Amino acid sequence: MVNTGRWYRIRSLAGFRLALPALFLSAVIAPPPVAQASTNVYLLYRHWQPYDWPVNLPSANELTRSQRGLGWQKQGAASxxxxxxxxxxxxxxxxxxxxxxxxxxxxxxxxxQHQLYRLEARAGVAGTSNMFKYQDIHSDVVNGRLALFRALDETSDVSLGIGGDHRFGSFRWLPRVRWQQSDEHGQWLVDLPVLLQWQSPGQLWEFRTERNGDRWATLDKAREVESALYLQEWRTELTYRIHEGRGSWPAVVVGIGASVDTRVRYEDLDTGTANLSLGDALFGSLRLDW
Structure with missing residues (x-):
């Protein structure tokens, strides 16, 4: 719900300040990566074909979307x-x-991973650029995902668990079933109801279908209305590594995919809460790994 009152701003900012120490503490107490881990840095670009608006409006016939990403990852045997x-x-x-x-x-x-237990956790901040530019921040900027699994026994490929995130809209907890196996045909990972993934031997090809969804804290242009935007979709992508990478040259991965049942929810100052289905769209991707 949109709230423009002074008390809401003070309470939201206080909540954000309290959340920052919690994020720092979680980073400090997180188990350190194991020795002899591999590291990589990546750059990512993804571009969608335009979405059609669900209603015919002369002021907005299509919606364009793209994504730029970068990151650093460290991978070990158990973490x-x-x-x-x-x-x-x-x-x-x-x-x-x-x-x-x-x-x-x-x-x-x-x-x-520790014995029969597996923990997946991410935390961070997500919001519009004007919020960070003017440091006008409210509590919806803090975001995260959490999932905990337990294997059926020491030899089982199946784990049962629970996870909480914004993949299906507002933050919610859902039961999860995880199955992972490797054989001569590649590596399989099934994490119901959010992910299905296959990698070919040597990780040359990858096919991935997953539920994507998150929340971004928002401000209007006048920085008076505090709200949030929710974006959810089913995303399917097939990628191929066209270059292995040597020395300072990066590995090059290209992909093609589709976003299905894309939905966006946000506060419109003219009409109230907008909950729109943008439909389906194809996209292409390019990733560089060092």
């Missing part, structure tokens, strides 16, 4: 840790949306 940043212009050109359309997200976290 991984990474820092990721992405910038995603979502050019909404109708009504008076309570944000400027430039979405930034910075997260850190990873995965840790």
């Amino acid at each position: 991984s840790f990474g820092i990721d940043y992405d910038y995603q212009p979502l050019r909404i050109r109708t009504g008076d949306p309570a944000h400027n359309g430039h979405l930034h997200r910075l997260t850190f976290g990873g995965e840790w």
